Amino acid sequence: MLETPEDTLDPSDWNAFRLQGHRMLDDMIDYLEHLRDQPVWQPMPDEVRDSFRQALDDVPSDLAKTHELFLKDVLPYALGNVHPGFMGWVHGGGTPVGMLAEMLAGGLNANLGGRDQSPIEIERQVVQWVRRLFNFPETASGLFVTGTSMANLIGVLIARTARLGTDVRHTGIAANGQQLVAYTSAGAHISIVQAMDIAGFGSAALRMIPVDQLHQMDIAALERAIAEDKKAGMTPFFIAGTVGTVGVGAIDNLQAIAELCERESIWFHVDGAYGALAMLAPDIAPRLQGIGRADSIAFDFHKWGQVPYDAGFILVRDGELHHNAFASPAAYLKRETRGMAAGSPWPCDFGPDLSRGFRALKTWFTLKVYGEEKLGRVISNTCALAQHMKRRIEAEPQLELLAPVALNIVCFRYRSEDADRVNADLVVALQESGIAAPSTTTINGQLAIRAAIVNHRTTVSDIDALIDATLELGGIAARSACS
Ligand SMILES: *Cc1c(COP(=O)(O)O)cnc(C)c1O
Numbered sequence: 001m002l003e004t005p006e007d008t009l010d011p012s013d014w015n016a017f018r019l020q021g022h023r024m025l026d027d028m029i030d031y032l033e034h035l036r037d038q039p040v041w042q043p044m045p046d047e048v049r050d051s052f053r054q055a056l057d058d059v060p061s062d063l064a065k066t067h068e069l070f071l072k073d074v075l076p077y078a079l080g081n082v083h084p085g086f087m088g089w090v091h092g093g094g095t096p097v098g099m100l101a102e103m104l105a106g107g108l109n110a111n112l113g114g115r116d117q118s119p120i121e122i123e124r125q126v127v128q129w130v131r132r133l134f135n136f137p138e139t140a141s142g143l144f145v146t147g148t149s150m151a152n153l154i155g156v157l158i159a160r161t162a163r164l165g166t167d168v169r170h171t172g173i174a175a176n177g178q179q180l181v182a183y184t185s186a187g188a189h190i191s192i193v194q195a196m197d198i199a200g201f202g203s204a205a206l207r208m209i210p211v212d213q214l215h216q217m218d219i220a221a222l223e224r225a226i227a228e229d230k231k232a233g234m235t236p237f238f239i240a241g242t243v244g245t246v247g248v249g250a251i252d253n254l255q256a257i258a259e260l261c262e263r264e265s266i267w268f269h270v271d272g273a274y275g276a277l278a279m280l281a282p283d284i285a286p287r288l289q290g291i292g293r294a295d296s297i298a299f300d301f302h303k304w305g306q307v308p309y310d311a312g313f314i315l316v317r318d319g320e321l322h323h324n325a326f327a328s329p330a331a332y333l334k335r336e337t338r339g340m341a342a343g344s345p346w347p348c349d350f351g352p353d354l355s356r357g358f359r360a361l362k363t364w365f366t367l368k369v370y371g372e373e374k375l376g377r378v379i380s381n382t383c384a385l386a387q388h389m390k391r392r393i394e395a396e397p398q399l400e401l402l403a404p405v406a407l408n409i410v411c412f413r414y415r416s417e418d419a420d421r422v423n424a425d426l427v428v429a430l431q432e433s434g435i436a437a438p439s440t441t442t443i444n445g446q447l448a449i450r451a452a453i454v455n456h457r458t459t460v461s462d463i464d465a466l467i468d469a470t471l472e473l474g475g476i477a478a479r480s481a482c483s
Contacts, residue, residue: 020063025103027071032082032096035457039434041080048073080437084457085465088431088439090246090274090303090409093455098308101365105358112144112356114333114346123347123360129367130315133279135292141319143350144359147312148273149191151298152240154314154351156182156195158296159238159267161325162318169325173200181229182238183207185217185252187245189271214404215250217241219260226264238267243288244275247441247450249386249409251275254290261295270294274303274454275407280376284383284407301363304379306370306456311359314351323349378456382408385453385463392467398474399467402448411441411448414474418481420447426470426477433473436466 011017051073061069081091110119127142145151161168164176173180180201184192186208196206207229209222226236239261241252254270261268270276270291276299278284279291291297295318301311316322327349335344348354366375386408393399393412403411416422424440427449431437441450451466 017063020067024067028099029096031075032099035083038076038083039080040083040085040437041431042076042434043432044077048077081455083437084455084459084462085436086455087451087453087458087466088437090452090454092300092302092304092306092309093457094308095306095366095370095456097365097369098306098362101362102308105361108358110358112358112360113348113354114343115340116343119358119360120343120347122364126360126363126367130313134297134315136315136317139319140315140317141322141350142313142315143347144356144363145312145314145351145353146310147302148189148271148298148300149194149312151312151314152189152191152269152271153195153198155240155269155296155298156199156238158316158322158325159269160199162267162321163235163237166324178235179205179233180237181205181207181234182240183209183222183225183236184240185209185211185242185245187211187215187247187250188240188242189246189273192240192271211250214406215245215248217252217257219253219256223260226260236264236266238269240269240271242275243270243272243278243291244407246273247409248403248411248443249275249405249407249452251287251406254288254293258290258293267296268294270297272297272299274300277301277304277375278379278407280372281379281383282376283380301366303454304382305363305366305375306378307363307366311363326350326352382453382455382458385458385460386410388460389451389453389463389467392463396467396471398471402443402446408453410451410453411443413446413448414470414478416474416478416481422474422477422481423447423449425481426474429473429477430466430469433469435469436462438466
């Protein structure tokens with residue numbers, strides 16, 4: 001029996017806890033203030049890795065000691081996506097405001113599955129903001145999820161229910177006898193393939209349509225694939241266009257896809273994982289024309305939106321259909337019109353999760369504190385930096401661009417014999433240098449150095465540092481490849 005406060009998990013000495021808490025907050029603020037003095041990334045020493053492979057102690061440690069361990073063994077060996085030199089993958093930089101909001105959410109420990117509570121109203125306010133951003137109707141629904149991978153899966157599942165009716169939830173997709181097929185571009189993210197797999201259609205039911213020289217889905221090839229599938233007795237039900245492909249940052253022709261989907265009564269889904277928030281950037285938004293015609297849009301606040309991980313989102317034009325694709329009757333989810341069980345429908349009626357954290361809070365703080373205009377400027381700025389990088393590459397005879405720079409991703413390489421090997425070595429050398437962290441991708445069969453500029457902290461000097469280090473380390477990699 002709990003008789004005294006000491007038996008709970010709360011501190012026995014709140015003042016000591018408060019002091020320690022302030023120290024931890026100060027340390028993290030120092031870390032963010034002085035990021036530039038640190039390497040982007042450094043390899044983890046074997047002793048540190050080994051220490052994590054020991055069993056957790058039976059004897060409790062105290063908070064201060066555990067925090068020291070965090071400072072010594074965890075902080076220095078994180079991936080570094082908060083760092084301005086990080087351009088490896090499409091990762092967001094996070095913000096100090098987002099960090100504080102996460103702390104508040106942790107203290108509140110809200111469960112946003114449902115019921116009548118202010119945190120759900122915050123989520124609804126963000127949903128309202130998202131509807132407006134994409135010019136969706138009031139009847140559209142939205143839901144925070146882990147990330148776009150989950151949002152893409154939810155998109156496929158709603159499209160399935162739209163095509164086969166809510167009975168499919170009981171009978172399964174095979175009962176109906178139709179063979180449903182879906183389409184996306186060869187440049188699409190793997191999570192679309194996974195969504196088709198997890199939803200039970202099988203990844204073979206997804207047609208990977210070739211891309212044109214701008215890396216956009218080839219619309220004529222898409223039309224041909226649909227016609228062939230229909231002729232073979234199959235049912236096209238889902239097309240995913242991409243805004244900002246993960247490889248090169250291409251934007252599909254959304255207007256053309258929207259028209260095709262209307263004509264053929266096919267669900268139009270947009271994977272706008274990082275690119276959809278370009279709606280905030282007045283210079284880029286016009287290139288997303290047609291996005292407002294989508295049936296569903298999947299995107300992340302944790303990439304270009306700079307909200308700390310994780311904060312994915314799905315927006316669905318037909319909110320009722322979205323609800324009917326997931327809502328379940330259960331006694332413990334009984335609704336009332338008054339009291340704590342009021343406020344239906346609840347977020348749990350719109351996706352597979354019942355217990356849900358308060359992702360909306362850090363997003364709400366980000367939108368309120370920084371504002372749309374500033375967030376949009378960050379997005380424009382990363383694209384301007386990509387153009388700067390492109391110009392530097394074009395000016396260096398030793399470097400060559402491997403793909404058009406549509407948004408914020410630059411794919412290039414160091415010219416050399418045995419270029420694939422040299423550039424692979426070069427990227428590892430850059431990462432280990434701690435100066436800059438690009439990654440690799442393959443473009444038309446050639447290995448490319450890929451720099452994805454997502455972080456709001458990245459400046460011209462970080463781009464120049466990457467190019468300068470590439471030239472220097474490229475020379476070394478090329479010489480060691482010949483020797
Ligand atoms: C990052 C990304 C995804 C996956 O999103 P997660 O948030 O990592 O699940 C899907 N599609 C594209 C185009 C992406 O860039």
